[in-house]
Amino acid sequence: MIDYILPLAHKQATLEAVGGKGMSLSKLLTAGIPVPDGFHVTTVSYRNFVEMNHIQPHINRLLADIDFNNTSQLEDVSAHIGMLFHNGIMPQAVSDAIKTAYAGLGSIAVAVRSSATAEDLPDASFAGQQDTYLNIQGESEVLDAVKRCWASLWTARAIAYRVKKDIKQELVALAVVVQKLALSDASGVMFTRNPINGRQSELIINAAWGLGEAVVSSFVSPDTIVMDKKSDRIISYDTADKEIMTVRTSDGTEEIQTPERLRKKHALTRDQIRRLAQLGKKIETYYQMPMDVEWALENDKLYIVQARPITVLPPEWTLPEKDVIYTKGSLAEHLPNPVTPLFATLGLEIVNRATALLWADMFDKSAKKLLPDKGAYTTINGYVYLSAKSKPLLIAVKSLSPRSLRRALTNSVARWEAARDEFQVVIQEWEEKPLHTLNAHQLMEGIQCVFYAACIYFTRIQLTLPAASVSETLFTKLFQGAARRAGMTNTAVFLSGFDTIALQSDKNLWGISEWAKKNEPLSLYLKNNPAMKIGKEFMSPAVPAGVSQEVWIEWKNRINLYFKEFGRTAYEFDFAYPTPQETLTPALESIKTFVEGKGESPFLRQDIFVKQRKQAEEEILKQIDGSRKKLFLKLLHWAQETAPMRENAIYLMGMGHPLIRRMFQELSVRFIHGGSISQTDDIYWLTKMELEALIVQLDKNMPLSDRSGVIPARKAELKKYRGYVPPFKLxxxxxxxxxxxxxxxxxxxxxxxxxxxxxxxxxxxxxxxxxxxxxxxxxxxxxxxxxxxxxxxxxxxxxxxxxxxxxxxxxxxxxxxxxxxxxxxxxxxxxxxxxxxxxxxxxxxxxxxxxxxxx
Missing domain, CATH: 3.50.30.10 (Phosphohistidine domain)
Known part of the structure; x- marks a missing residue:
């Protein structure tokens, strides 16, 4: 006998027969979870309908030539497929079976839910991809809702999702679950593991009034309850203003305004939260994985209407040490991405050595009480965090002492210039050494020496940068009222238009573009080619067609001079990332923009800001009396002196990175020649210990260990980390x-x-x-x-x-x-x-x- 229909708890309720949602509900019933009664319309019914109406060949033809990235094409094809289902005739045997099963429920109001065979899987939830219809009553209405569910297998969003997950379109089928409709007083979703911070010890409940559609479809901001699973303690109950609720109507459901008395009232009592959490923990234990659960509350009785695996969960941010605060501040801000293994082991060791000196200088004997065992900087899930033992009072007392403040806020520009000059001396010393003449140990010494100088430079500017922020903050706070009276809403105008290194860089690019405009063949070449192609041809010895060799040589000379002056910086402090000297596209894109007449002259922009600044100074001085004028001018000059220093100091943090990367590249070439790695950048995927072992082998003319096998897994791990959202503070x-x-x-x-x-x-x-x-x-x-x-x-x-x-x-x-x-x-x-x-x-x-x- 063909099973067009199966009871909800039937032992043949497999994924192939009843789809992911249906199978999940059957399993829940088996586990003793309260699920509203109902039945499955199996995939056999779907396939019978599709075959009888010759729909699949039409679907295959429509999808054969489609661009799956073209949303409008997808929508058109989906609408066409939807009409095929709408106009299709349901086989008599299928409709009779549905009618009989529906009558067995008592012909009551039901929920009709799609359940695809590629759905609610551990790696692909398909949440919201197919349709659900609530408050359906009557035979013809149920039959129509089943057909609409079948058609929803082919919505644009479902087709696109299957393409993204590489699931073959012709293999999927759809079952339908028909269930008694829970006449919900309240409803919502529950995640048995906190989906925001990844904590296994917490579950989160969203709750709102009425049927669950408003919560699932995000029509309403629900109450958010965070609960400790072990102790059943409510950690937090965030009550939302629940403006909308989904309710039953005579022909379905609709969203209405929530009655005023309920809008800010808790949707769940403490006892209901506890019972719901118990169900959640039971479901998680049964499935042995974190679950996304939809629930309904009817006359104080809880029902589970759906449960699927949570396919994407953030990691737990496990703290390396107790009683330590971790933040993404200071140097960690310049390391926004997960760091490579070499930086995590070699780079951070050098960073921490330099930082320990800074802390000893800042906090004297108290440094030991504040510095964590693993050092000031550590990695958590691949991300670098600044850490300190949780002693906020001690940090405040030491940081804000008269001695500390005086040292940080006075002579900041001169101190920065001295730090810059010392850093430059180290770089120059190593730049003068021909890298190919150095052995591996000497190259490693150079890398560590230059990077240590970069870290020392950073610690030095840590004691100069506060002057810029403090002067600007004081100036803004003290004279905000005067600025407002002068008609100014933004006091940033007082600190604009100064000749920072970044602005000088922009001016240089403008100058190159002005020169290029004078040569028509070069100008046309720059306009007609993408920056990426221009960059590749720049690196080639060939001269592009139409451009003279003389002009091309001059063009390359100007670009090289630009990078020699302004490419000595870093995008990130992790030395694994290419520097501007290696990444031509942004600079070439700027030149293209200027040549095409789309960008504003930085000279003109600066002139405008200078005029606006001077005018603002004149206007605000009219609002300040004599007794405050002296303070105003003192703070203004201080802020204007230190603001450019802040930009320039940060720009030069990576001044040694181009040289460091050239030294790493020299080592890489030797490792590749020895068969240790296969690509130049593979060196950054080694650890410090592995690198040092290879250096010993290299200088002793020993066979090199093959490290290429460990690199793919490390790259995959870093790619996984890159998808995380690192909290700013832990x-x-x-x-x-x-x-x-x-x-x-x-x-x-x-x-x-x-x-x-x-x-x-x-x-x-x-x-x-x-x-x-x-x-x-x-x-x-x-x-x-x-x-x-x-x-x-x-x-x-x-x-x-x-x-x-x-x-x-x-x-x-x-x-x-x-x-x-x-x-x-x-x-x-x-x-x-x-x-x-x-x-x-x-x-x-x-x-x-x-x-x-x-x-």
Whole structure:
């Protein structure tokens, strides 16, 4: 006998027969979990319907020539397939079986849910890809809802999801679950492991009034309850203003305004939360994995209406030491991505050696009480964190003592210049040595010596940079009222237009573009070719067609001079990342923009800012009386002297990186020749111990150990880490983590909140850049989205329409440069690089500090 229908708890309720959702509900019933009664319409029924109506050949033909990245094409094909199902005739045997099973439930109101064979799997949940219909009553209505569920296997979003997960379209089928509708007083979802911070010890419940559709579809902001699974203690109950609720109507469901008395009332009692959590733990134990559970509460009785594995979970951020605070501050801000094994072992060891000297200088004998056992900097899930023992009072007393403040805030520019000069001496000493004449030990000594000098330089500027932020903060706070009376809303105008190294770099690129414009063949070549191609041909000995050899040589000379002067910096402090000298695209893109007449002259931009600054000074002085004028001028001059120093000091942090990378490259070539590794950059995937062993073997003319086998796994691990969202501070507070989660708006758009640091509103496609390796993909006019930026990223700003970062603030490099370029900026979104996709349309509001994403 053909099984068109199966009882919900039938032993033949396999994935192939009843789909992922159906199989899950059957398993829950077997485990004694309260599930509303119902039945399965099996995949046999679906296949029978499709075969009788000759639908699959049409589907195959429609999908054969489609561009799966073209949303409008997908929508058109989906609509066409939907009509095939709508017009199809249900086989008599199938409709009779459904009618009989429905009558067996008592012909009551039911929920009709899709259940695909490629669904609710450990690596692909397909959550929300197929349809569910609630409050369906009557035979013809149930039959129609079943057909609509079948058709939803072919929605545009479901087709695209299968393509992304590499699931063959012709192999999928759809079952349908028909269940008694729980007449929910409240409903929602429960994650048996905290999906925000990854903690196994916590579960999260979302709860709202009425049926669950408003919660699942994000039409309402639900209550959020965080619970400790071991003790059943409620860690936090965040009550939302539940404006909308889904209710039954005579012909289905609809969203209505929640009655005023219920909007801010707890949707669940303490006892209901405890019982729901017990069910969640029982389900998790049964499945032996974290679960995403949909639940309903009817007359104080809890029902589970769905449970699927949580396919994507953040890691647990396990702390290396107790009673230690970890933050993404200081040098960790310049290491926004997970670090390579070589930097984690060799680089951080040198960083910590230099930092220990700084702490001893700053905190005297108290340094030992503050410095963790593993050093000031350590890695957690691949990310670098600054750490200190949890003694905030001691840190405050030592940092804010008169001696510490006096030393940090006086003569900062002179002290920075001295640190810079000492750093340059070390670099120059090693640059004068022909690298090919050095043995492996000498190269290693050079790498460590130059990087140690870079770390010492950073510790030195740590005691100069506070002068810039303190002077600006004091100036802004004390004279904000006077600025307002003078008609100024943004005091950043007083610190704009100074000749920083980043601005000098921009001017140099402008100068090259002005020279290129005078040579028509070169100008046409630059306009008609993408920056990536220009970069490749720059590295080639051949001269492009149409450009004279004389002009091409001069062009290359000018570019080389530019990189010699302005390429001595780093995008990130991890020396595994290419430097600007190796990444031509951003600079060439800027030149192209200038040649095409799309970019504003940096000279003109500076002149405008200088005029605005001087005018602002004149206007604000009219609002300040004689007794305060002296203080104003003193603070103003202090802030104006130190602001450029802050930018320049950070720009030069990576001054030794080009040389360090050349020394690593020299070692790499020798390792490749000896068969130890296969590619130049493989050296960064070794550990310090492995590197030192190879160096010994190399200098003793011994056979080199083959290390190439360990590299793929390490790259895969770092790729996994890159998908994590590192908390800014550890241990973290639940409330903060929840508040940083993106919000889904009623129109289906997603809203990210951050700090608006440069005013303006722009809507444009996003371009997410994880590292310099992604620079070639940057499209002019895009919104630049990054974890953070350093002064070395400045060439990209001239062609960006807005800036969005995960970390940063009003005084960060991204904010300062964005204000100078007059483009909107939103910092500290925490999750932008993980939520936003390249090419997605986003609206950046630099005043409100929000980023709105299209669905």
């Amino acid at each position: 241990p973290e507070k639940n409330e903060k983590t929840i508040s940083h989660a993106p919000q889904k708006l009623k129109d289906g758009k997603i809203l990210l909140k951050g700090i608006g640091t440069s005013a303006g509103i722009v809507t444009a496609p996003a371009c997410v850049l994880g590292s310099p390796a992604d620079f070639e993909s940057f499209e002019p006019g895009s919104v630049l989205v990054a974890v953070t930026t350093t002064p070395a990223w400045t060439p990209l700003f001239s062609s960006a329409s807005a800036i969005v970062t995960d970390i940063g603030g009003p005084l960060s490099h991204s904010s300062i440069v964005a204000r100078e370029y007059g483009i909107p900026a939103v910092m500290a979104t925490h999750t932008a690089t993980r939520i936003i996709r390249s090419g997605q349309m986003v609206t950046v509001d630099g005043s409100a500090g929000t980023v709105t994403l299209s669905e």
